[in-house]
Amino acid sequence: MPAFEEITRHHDPDPSENLWVVGPPPPETVTIVPYNPEWPRRYDTLSAGIRTALGDAVLGIEHVGSTSVEGLAAKDVIDIDLSVADPRDEDAYVPALERLGYVLTVREPSFHEHRCLRLAEPRANLHVFGPDCPETIRQCMFRDWLRTHPEDLARYEDAKRAAIPGGGNVMDYNARKQEVIREIYDRLFRAAGML
Template sequence: MPTFEEITRHEDADPSENPWVNGPPPPETITIVAYDPDWPHRYEAVATQVRAALGEVVLDVEHVGSTSVEGLAAKDVIDIDLTVADPRREDRYVPQLARIGYTLTIREPSWHEHRCLRLADPRVNLHVFGPDSPELVRHRMFRDWLREHPEDRTRYEDAKRAAIPGGGHVMDYNARKQDTIREIYDRLFRAAGML
């Protein structure tokens, strides 16, 4: 289990590290849509497929990100955290996931050994971490906080809409809303007695 210090520290990947496995994707238009009550069902179906494909390799699967928060507008992309014993052992999960349509797109050794696989239809970002990654705790805490705090849910939605102009890659969009995300994290960490 990560320490409070590890969980509350805002970290970024090494900026000199090229995370793109097959080169950066072309810029895409970011579209925010109203909350879709089908998102939890879509997550359940996809999570079942991932568990079936990987068997005992799966330590945990969680619906995270904006589509996991009822009432929050979001990109129509399901974000999932997949916990495996060692993300560096890509041979234990990438080939099996490739067989059901996933493509390894991001590899970030400097950021908790994060890997991201993408499914095109339905759109899924499958984030892979090891069991000691503080990001697993952070993602769940952020999701649960937004579910219970409508004022921060609105604040976050406003930040997402404000981040759309400017175009570029989704990582550019993420960077433009980062200050708001970190403000919310700090608030929830203080409320949890972690800061």
């Protein structure tokens, strides 16, 4: 388990790093849709496929992001965190995931050796990290907090909707809601006695 300091610190990727494996994706309009009760079932199907394809290489798998929070409007994209022994050892997991239709799109050594694979149908982002990664812990804590704190769930949904009119890509959208996300993290870390 990482130290509280590692979990509570906001880790920003190195801005000079070229994270795109096959070039940046085409521009994508960010669309928020009402919560869909099918999202957990979609995650269950996807995670079962990943577990079958990778077997013992799966050290952990979690449904994260907005589709993992009942009642929260979101982009219609399932976010999954996958923990493997070493994300740098792409041969240990990428070929098997490619056979399922996933495409390796992001490689971020400066951000916990993060890898992201994208599935076109159904739309999913598979985030790969190492064991006990602070980012995986943070994302699960954020998800669990929103599930039990309706006032922050509403605040976050408002921030998501306010971030859309700025246009740009998904990263621009994410940057515009970052202040509210960090405020919520501050509250949940303090409540957990980590700050």
